[in-house]
Amino acid sequence: MTTRATYHRWLPLVATGACLVAVACGAPESADPTEPLAQPVPPATQVDAEGDLAPPEQARDAFTYDPAAAPVGAELSVEADGSDGSTEVRLEVEGLVPNRGYAAHAHAQPCGPTGDAAGPHFQHRVDPAAGPGRPSTDPAYANPENEIWLDLRTDAEGDGEAGAVVPFAFTDRAPASVVIHAGEATATAPGEAGSAGGRVACLNVPFDRAANGG
Template identity: 55%
Template sequence: MRNRIAALLVTLTAATAVTTVALPASAAEYGITAVVTTFQSDHRFGDAVTYDPDLVPVGSLVGVATVTEEEGMVTELKVRGLVPDREYGAHVHVNPCGATGDDAGPHYQHVRDPKQPSTDPAYANPENEIWLDFTTDAQGAGEARSEVAWSFGDRRPASVVIHEHRTSTAEGKAGTAGARLACVDVSF
């Protein structure tokens, strides 16, 4: 599984002048979903929107890919053109992107916390959610990987949100990562 997703993202993120790239419908039968696109200033004009262009500039690139197999899922996120040498948080969210970051709803949780928004570390953790925190390099590129021992099933998320800072694991703050800076729709 690791080799398939690595090869997929290398291929998808090789193009830097991409508007939107998605896999053919037949990829889903192999448990693969992916999108590569650029952040826009308005969610109506593409698959990715920035809510804070100072931290996630318009035109910066994002790629998300997931491979699902019997033993679970691997999800990878790659970005280019963000602020250099900066930490960001990122998570899979339940709803598609919208006019504001709040439109993406809460984090997708394999086992849902009955109390939302979830800050209980028993639910808000990288084994029950898909956390994709990353640090950009000197050129503003970054990447993250999540491996979980479950798959989405009938209940599917719809987006990945990039947050202001790394995700907290502290009691009462677990899963929080600050403001929602940008969002990309993904057909998981």
């Protein structure tokens, strides 16, 4: 919201007995008209999202679709920060299965009752050969430079973290969630690039708030 300096005008003085009294007693002093107007505050470029996994019928923003791989109550959190035409994303998990690898990616749609609700991986340059029922498996598009991959491995407590910096910023298009997959790593070979097994959990993330026009 743009904030502008406000100029005040003194009200006329009125005589009372032998003295003059200002009608607007206690009014603030006039702003200095030589001071420049306050500049608009730039839009925020950082977003944070977190949630405790719950079954779809109970979940608000953090869903588990496979409690054996993504236990109820496990915590997911995502931070995203866009600047200078790039975006940094960090995923942290607590309480997943200990000593296990998980593949994770930003997805195009919000979480929903099933893992499929989150749609395909978000791609900066969309694979023209992909479509409903045809996930992108071409390494020219399904790669960690064009998508946001957040593969991680948990420790003995089931905690872990991953980060990615991608060479693009969000403008009119942005992902809406991060999905945890059953696979321990994301495939990279032609014909299977981007594949990572079933969807075991999902967190809604308002990535559109990280848009910076870069």
